[in-house]
Amino acid sequence: MKILVAIKQVPDKNARLQIDESGTRIVETDLSWEINESDRYAVETALRLKEARGDGEVVVVTLGPERARKAISSALAMGADRGIHLVDPDFQGGDPLCVARALAAVTRAEDAPLVLCGTRADDDGYGETPILLAGLLDRPAVFLTIGVEPLDGDRLRVVRELEAARQEVSEIPLPAVLGIQSGIFDVRFTSLKGIMAAKKKPVSQPTPTELGLSAEQIGKAGRRLEVLSLAPPEKKGQCEFIEGKPEEVAATLVEKLRREAKVL
């Protein structure tokens, strides 16, 4: 089975982000980048599925500028078989729907029955791409996936994470799109041989035209969602300890939430 994994390159978790003069973008100079956390789990899930079945191909796709090539290399070093880089300038600067359209075109071109995405990007955090993608492809989608198991016939058993440590188990038919949640199992360490092998794996760079897309559907030209401004979260160093017996503490807390915070 061919598994397409959509990954995004995002700023390193520990990077100090600065907002540029326009107030709508972060400064990219001297920033270090990595594969989005939940996307790494998506790659790991794909590799495990391939290993469990003993056959198949794992193809990683990313939409992003030249620098995003490193994210593809990292995924190839982990064990993915080949990469697709949507690097054409017309792809860049779009909103989640534009990204989903591009990914839908790749999925069709690749004829991939299973697409895995991370649940959400650690940078802009929309969390929309897998759902929009499934919609465009008219496929079932499972969000917050924490387990995937192939079943007989073209079906998958999928476990979804719910609130309060509850889980939902479902069976879905292929083709499908899954949004993979992070933190569930260990993502493998990339071996040095993997890094060396990655250099020999093919990475294609299809243009929008080759994928049957027009400029208005994707990138800057296609976006309908505009970022007006970015701002760092305000630092409020207020912390108050309420002391006493549990029931008194609870009563005081409710009172404060009602009167001072006005959230109840």
Added chain:
Amino acid sequence: MDQRAPLTLLTDDQEMLVTEVRRFCDEVVSPRVREMDEKGQLDPAILEHLFEMGLMGIDVPDEYGGSGMGFTEAILVIMELARVDPSVSVVCDVQNTLVNNAIRRWGTEEQRRTWLPQLASKIVGAYALSEASSGSDAFSLKARAEKTDGGWKITGNKLWITNGKEASLFLIFANVDPSKGYKGITCFLVHRDDAGFSVGKKEDKLGIRASSTVELVLDGVVVPDDRVLGEVGKGYKVAIETLNEGRIGIGAQMVGLAQGALEHAIAWAKEREQFGKPIASFQAIQTALARMDAEIESARLAVLNAARLKEAGRPFVREAAIAKWIGAEVAERAASIAVEIFGGYGFTKDYPVEKLFRDAKIGKIYEGTHTMQLLTIAKGLLA
């Protein structure tokens, strides 16, 4: 990469390698550091990962089952590992810079095909030169090898052998003809299972406690002729030239250790408050951190340049000695200042810098003492 590129600018592969080793350190090594130090024992899970990731055969070529990277990559890995645990670092260092290196350089094609794939994937190697009475005066070693029919019979004791407890393959230096002095010294490949071989006392050490240091006992160990590494009587060359490269590895270990100490000190200085503000806001702390950083950077450049010279096939004896010397200087000072910045906390085992302070000391002792590095440098100056 262009040979004129800045030394600290990594290639994409190197960046990926360093990122991954760092993740391994954070997720696997870091949680085990204290327990391994206390028990004086390497966690087998770490060794397994080192092999799986290909960190035990970094610059062993692909055709011998290695990772197919270069010496600089080995140096970068040794540095990264030492940032979190210098003990784990030396396990990787000895394997790559001494054992694999010696077999690649001096081994016959058959020896390479026999041993390198195993070293890269499953067995630990150790380098056994020192004895109770021969340290800096290495060639006064007393271990003897007598010719037998089709092989050699080795007798003697080796001391201070790094990773000896875990190792399966040992490079044993013994003299085949003491009347010829150092020209009798020969290097033998001895396997742990060879009859007459045993591992003796394990040392209870000040630092790098998770890496074993043991005595080896060779009680008439008989090995076939194909276990001689290099030529008979040329073991002194194997020893000296391997150690030259090994020194760059120890320099890297020390730079990594110092970097770890600096990072701990920075985090602590930002968090610890005195007189109503973080101690990082005091210039006394700022200049201490800045000096550490400046010293570490200069040592790092020395190590990376020595590695690059070695890889370029240029002379590097002086540079390797400088790399180890300055690395050991900087590591000891950085770890010491880090303890001071932590204050009383730094003096306890509950905080990581106490261990780094103990670990740093070995840098001035093994693979050629601190003084011997200076004599090596001086020899070049006055030649």
